[in-house]
Amino acid sequence: VLADPEAVVVTSGYVQALALLVRTAADTVAMEDPGLPFHREVVRRNGGRVVALPTDGLGARTDLLGRRVRADAVVVTPAHQYPAGVTLHPARRQALTAWARRTGGLVVEDDYDGEFRYDRQPVGALQGTAPDHVVYVGTAAKTVGPALRLGWMVLPPRLVGPVAEAKLHSDYHTGVIEQLALAELIASHGYDRHVRAARLRYRRRRDLLVSRLTGRHAPSGVAAGLHALVRLPPDGPDEAGILARAAGAGLAVDALGPHWHTPGDHPQGLIVGYGTPGEGAYPAALEALVRVLG
Numbered sequence: 001v002l003a004d005p006e007a008v009v010v011t012s013g014y015v016q017a018l019a020l021l022v023r024t025a026a027d028t029v030a031m032e033d034p035g036l037p038f039h040r041e042v043v044r045r046n047g048g049r050v051v052a053l054p055t056d057g058l059g060a061r062t063d064l065l066g067r068r069v070r071a072d073a074v075v076v077t078p079a080h081q082y083p084a085g086v087t088l089h090p091a092r093r094q095a096l097t098a099w100a101r102r103t104g105g106l107v108v109e110d111d112y113d114g115e116f117r118y119d120r121q122p123v124g125a126l127q128g129t130a131p132d133h134v135v136y137v138g139t140a141a142k143t144v145g146p147a148l149r150l151g152w153m154v155l156p157p158r159l160v161g162p163v164a165e166a167k168l169h170s171d172y173h174t175g176v177i178e179q180l181a182l183a184e185l186i187a188s189h190g191y192d193r194h195v196r197a198a199r200l201r202y203r204r205r206r207d208l209l210v211s212r213l214t215g216r217h218a219p220s221g222v223a224a225g226l227h228a229l230v231r232l233p234p235d236g237p238d239e240a241g242i243l244a245r246a247a248g249a250g251l252a253v254d255a256l257g258p259h260w261h262t263p264g265d266h267p268q269g270l271i272v273g274y275g276t277p278g279e280g281a282y283p284a285a286l287e288a289l290v291r292v293l294g
């Protein structure tokens, strides 16, 4: 990330960054399909119109921008697409920044779990390749916890003033005590130590997940992050059936269904977040999931 301190605005998590950007810099926002329904709602409630940006095995279909998909801003999760877990292909990254340069469109890079990669070299932030067009947004939600409500965005120079002003009139500022505590954690290297240790723990959980869910339920999107996507075979129980069975076993997992922009005949799946259970509870929770899936 190319980050001049003047270009950084601290926010109450990713969600406030998204809200402020829609209010100041975007009318029509292309968002990944599937993607988090909550974030679509945040865009709408802040005055934005949402259009679907399809995804495939290479990530978001940025090659469609300016053709089938028309928008003045694009929100992407390039390092680890939510929820499919795909890393945006270099050609798609290139298509995205080329579109932004050509049209003046804004790219919002949601790097929500960029700290947790397991199998491959870190992917450089998109922002570093086009800092005048890409807003990088980071969050402490996955590294420290979503309760903290701390995020940060690195803005193109033209947006610093308008976004800082929108932030001021939204909530004055994000809690300073929390910011100082995080700053101290970073300066003391405690944050780095914590992230390294957490990465190791989550990788072990990921490895166990991959070793226990095999065959038709083999998870995808597992190279990074804290969740995996498990596709449900068309001849087995559907999402609603599996969710009910999971709830009966004391498990909370998400269905893929609500993540599509429009209801319809989509592939069925489960989003399994493996970061949440306590360390001692995880193996039993995973065995319960294996039984639920049958």
Ligand SMILES: Cc1ncc(COP(=O)(O)O)c(C=O)c1O
Residues within 6 Å of the ligand: 012, 013, 014, 015, 016, 036, 077, 082, 110, 112, 139, 140, 141, 146, 150, 151
């Ligand atoms: C796709 C995605 N982006 C961003 C976030 C982080 O959001 P926040 O910082 O508002 O907690 C999450 C959290 O779960 C997420 O799933």
